[in-house]
Amino acid sequence: MRPGLWLAGLFVLMLLLAAAVPHWLAPFDPLDATARQAFQPPNTLHWLGTDENGRDVLSRLIFGVRSSLFMGLAATALGLAWGTLVGLLSGLGPRWLDASLMRGIDVLLAFPDLLLALVIITFFGQGTANLILAVGIAGVPRYARLVRAQTLNVRQAGYVEAAVTLGQPQWVVVLRHILPNAIKPVLILATIGIGGTITAGAALSFLGFGAPPPAPEWGGMMAIGRSFLANAPWLVAWPALIITLTVVSISAIGRELLRRSEGKPL
Secondary structure, three states: OOHHHHHHHHHHHHHHHHHHOHHHHOOOOOOOOOHHHOOOOOOOOOOOOEOOOOOEHHHHHHHHHHHHHHHHHHHHHHHHHHHHHHHHHHHHOOHHHHHHHHHHHHHHHOOOHHHHHHHHHHHHOOOHHHHHHHHHHHHHHHHHHHHHHHHHHHOOOHHHHHHHHOOOOHHHHHHHHHHHHHHHHHHHHHHHHHHHHHHHHHHHHHOOOOOOOOOOOHHHHHHHHHHHOOOOOHHHHHHHHHHHHHHHHHHHHHHHHHHHHOOOOO
């Protein structure tokens, strides 16, 4: 296994640990503000410096892991669930239903994911729950097209035709034979997509649609830090670096899973 993949796996494990027990790793309370310690550069006490309110940046980054990972996983799961349902209905339903659903998916695909998420948030309002809903819905078209394509291939397989010939109920054929085989490669691609949903969530938080301050959230930290970029660049640099490493690490693991599923050598 390549060293880069080991590093990616180690970094993801550290993120999971930080999400599970952030108070074990963070040296300070992420909400503890001390005005006289504001804008301290990285030092031996505050390894990544302090923000405009004197809060420890490292502690806020660690406590921000949980919200960012939860948002990425929840939004991906939401998009995958609805995309799977739409893809199955399109791939197994009559031709008119397939055409109607795919035309709707084509309309949604015409909008960039971030723009579509912004439109959804405009209707439902701000907040973490609506942010997850917006990013999840924005991912539905992508998964729906993949599931539909897999379903059309699997439904013609010999074991599916054999199950139908043996008189198994349609719902049994779908749940036992078609769905597991159609969703397997899509699940691997969804793993890669988690990084994209984390980026989308951070971007929306940066624009002010995420958790309100003083909640520690990576995109929100960057949004506030840009106002002090000249004299405290670390307020933007560290959250941006963490987001980048998270997306690269998750994508590397997802691509390795995809490579193994295709039987390619490591």
